[in-house]
Amino acid sequence: xxxxxxxxxxxxxxxxxxxxxxxxxxxxxxxxxxxxxxxxxxxxxxxxxxxxxxxxxxxxxxxxxxxxxxxxxxxxxxxxxxxxxxxxxxxxxxxxxxxxxxxxxxxxxxxxxxxxxxxxxxxxxxxxxxxxxxxxxxxxxxxxxxxxxxxxxxxxxxxxxxxxxxxxxxxxxxxxxxxxxxxxxxxxxxxxxxxxxxxxxxxxxxxxxxxxxxxxxxxxxxxxxxxxxxxxxxxxxxxxxxxxxxxxxxxxxxxxx
Numbered sequence: 001x002x003x004x005x006x007x008x009x010x011x012x013x014x015x016x017x018x019x020x021x022x023x024x025x026x027x028x029x030x031x032x033x034x035x036x037x038x039x040x041x042x043x044x045x046x047x048x049x050x051x052x053x054x055x056x057x058x059x060x061x062x063x064x065x066x067x068x069x070x071x072x073x074x075x076x077x078x079x080x081x082x083x084x085x086x087x088x089x090x091x092x093x094x095x096x097x098x099x100x101x102x103x104x105x106x107x108x109x110x111x112x113x114x115x116x117x118x119x120x121x122x123x124x125x126x127x128x129x130x131x132x133x134x135x136x137x138x139x140x141x142x143x144x145x146x147x148x149x150x151x152x153x154x155x156x157x158x159x160x161x162x163x164x165x166x167x168x169x170x171x172x173x174x175x176x177x178x179x180x181x182x183x184x185x186x187x188x189x190x191x192x193x194x195x196x197x198x199x200x201x202x203x204x205x206x207x208x209x210x211x212x213x214x215x216x217x218x219x220x221x222x223x224x225x226x227x228x229x230x231x232x233x234x235x236x237x238x239x240x241x242x243x244x245x246x247x248x249x250x251x252x253x254x255x256x257x
Contacts, residue, residue, distance in 0.1 A: 026064040072132035091243045092119045101223035106142040113143040139171045141192040141205030142218035148185035149215040170195045202228040206244040210252045
């Protein structure tokens, strides 16, 4: 029986990526080297290649490595096998059809948000987002509603490690202002952005809760500020909340009291 040969460098590279299946979000070069049984020089060459290609990221603060967002860019081929995307997609399409605007779903990853699905509307303005790409938490609707359900300590850590970069005149750059908005989001169960990432663009966002205090992911409806303001008057917030409640129950088995 013939045997199939594998390319050793590829085998080693995938072994590095598979280390993150253990649950650790970050690994040092030494930890990677020890785990795969290679010297640090060889390991660095592999890690450096994976980082250059976008499949790994290096944390500049502690020099440790994590999975890169390029991994998520491969999800188009397999996304229908992902229960979160498969279950939520029809609900996102329903919102997009009703309001004729772009709908996103997103998760938090290392202090940023990553878009996991997107439904474009033909009549909506062009929104430059792609599945698998990251964006800021402090000035996106999905980012803010996910940040709001972090613990106080986690929010303080985020504020101490992430610059609140101003992208427009409306971007919140004051930590105390942002914390007040987090409190309002927790109180009302809904958030958004008001031309904070791009002038003329606004959104309404809600968390999909895993439990009473933990958000699993977030969904939003985005479009021109004038239309979003009008949609708010026509039930957009309630529709988003109702959709999120359904997804919480279906995906996480959580029903709010």
